[in-house]
Amino acid sequence: MDNKENIKITEQQILEAAQEIFIEKGKDGARMQEIADRAGINKALLHYYFRSKDKLFMNIFKKVMHGLLKQVDQFMDCEDIFGFIEKVVPSYISVLEKNPYLPSFILNEVNRNHEGILNIIQTSDLDKSKLKKILENNIAMGKIIPITLEQLIVDILSLCIFPIAAKPIILGYLFQGNTNSHEEFMKQRADHIIQIMRLALTPKNNIQS
Amino acid sequence: MDNKENIKITEQQILEAAQEIFIEKGKDGARMQEIADRAGINKALLHYYFRSKDKLFMNIFKKVMHGLLKQVDQFMDCEDIFGFIEKVVPSYISVLEKNPYLPSFILNEVNRNHEGILNIIQTSDLDKSKLKKILENNIAMGKIIPITLEQLIVDILSLCIFPIAAKPIILGYLFQGNTNSHEEFMKQRADHIIQIMRLALTPKNNIQS
DNA sequence: GTCTATATGGCGATAGAC
DNA sequence: GTCTATCGCCATATAGAC
Numbered sequence: 001m002d003n004k005e006n007i008k009i010t011e012q013q014i015l016e017a018a019q020e021i022f023i024e025k026g027k028d029g030a031r032m033q034e035i036a037d038r039a040g041i042n043k044a045l046l047h048y049y050f051r052s053k054d055k056l057f058m059n060i061f062k063k064v065m066h067g068l069l070k071q072v073d074q075f076m077d078c079e080d081i082f083g084f085i086e087k088v089v090p091s092y093i094s095v096l097e098k099n100p101y102l103p104s105f106i107l108n109e110v111n112r113n114h115e116g117i118l119n120i121i122q123t124s125d126l127d128k129s130k131l132k133k134i135l136e137n138n139i140a141m142g143k144i145i146p147i148t149l150e151q152l153i154v155d156i157l158s159l160c161i162f163p164i165a166a167k168p169i170i171l172g173y174l175f176q177g178n179t180n181s182h183e184e185f186m187k188q189r190a191d192h193i194i195q196i197m198r199l200a201l202t203p204k205n206n207i208q209s
Numbered sequence: 210m211d212n213k214e215n216i217k218i219t220e221q222q223i224l225e226a227a228q229e230i231f232i233e234k235g236k237d238g239a240r241m242q243e244i245a246d247r248a249g250i251n252k253a254l255l256h257y258y259f260r261s262k263d264k265l266f267m268n269i270f271k272k273v274m275h276g277l278l279k280q281v282d283q284f285m286d287c288e289d290i291f292g293f294i295e296k297v298v299p300s301y302i303s304v305l306e307k308n309p310y311l312p313s314f315i316l317n318e319v320n321r322n323h324e325g326i327l328n329i330i331q332t333s334d335l336d337k338s339k340l341k342k343i344l345e346n347n348i349a350m351g352k353i354i355p356i357t358l359e360q361l362i363v364d365i366l367s368l369c370i371f372p373i374a375a376k377p378i379i380l381g382y383l384f385q386g387n388t389n390s391h392e393e394f395m396k397q398r399a400d401h402i403i404q405i406m407r408l409a410l411t412p413k414n415n416i417q418s
Numbered sequence: 419g420t421c422t423a424t425a426t427g428g429c430g431a432t433a434g435a436c
Numbered sequence: 437g438t439c440t441a442t443c444g445c446c447a448t449a450t451a452g453a454c
Contacts, residue, residue: 025237026235026237028235028237028238029237069382104313104319105317105320107374108313108317110375145408153383154371154372158367158370162363162370162371166370167320168319170363173278173330173335176331177327185357185363189360199354199409200405200408204413
């Protein structure tokens, strides 16, 4: 009957539950029992769908990692570098604020040499050539200062991702636990990054309006 | 005899071993047996010096966290903001490159609500007033654009820390595993950050040299 | 203080009925 | 495909001799 549908539903529920728990607790901290509970099924059924905790984790990690990288990819068809920055920065911050544990989870797991995790990162077939051409063009036209694509991308991602990953430190260390001040800080963060990058990239002899 | 000295030596060896293993494997991934092995002692002795894994972990985390925050603190007596940036950026990157797992370890652990971890962060009694005064002074003199101290500090730390924490991603995703290119990238990173921040902070009508 | 031996519990994984 | 029951292991922690 609706057997096939049930399979999909169960598998989907497992994947959703596993993603939540893995991101929240990390691979080592996650418990198969807790994943089963949140998925509303039995622990044995987990091993029926995914043979082991390792396999389940890799499944989740691959999906999440590729999703995050695609988040950069989708804005690469743009007229100039500033257009790219203005689109990617608010989008990235918005996504990460809805998933606050995602950055530290990813950064943590990629630094433990799990088998095959490096392979997952390299498997993402991003086409940077488009953005690279735009960058070189912008530089040649004198619209922005000379900069390598790699430094630029790392700059942007750093400024977006670190504040989310380090939220407890920033909240405690810079704002003494004052959540209102921190919220205000984060509300201005995207605009601030765009402004900083615009100021940094714009040549001094090319003042805009 | 040298009993007292032996105690200190043993405790020190435990602390060093525990710090290495916790940073490398995370709290959940670390094993008391492995810590004991690396310290050259017995597993039971760990529990004699530190009652539990939790207590040992908190001991380590506190030390490491305060050390990192102090790393910012020590450069705060400076004439102007650019002096601060030019000293803190190379120093921070240099320290973190020698301890590549440190950033992702810290970022990961602060996002799991271990009991008392927030307390540790707030306990660091940094005096930001000095730097704040310098910043406000620099802004009033028109040496740099208007910017809040919090956004500035987060900008600097982001640009320094993220590239270390995300090294496997940057290496795989931006450099396709080419370690030579990545090394070159990191060699230029400190100078790049200083340049970017100088360009961003310097008012457009105040061209230097 | 330091060790060996053991208690105690929890976890991933499997067997087997339905 | 889903469940209950259980195996086998390993981790933290303790007991007790030296």
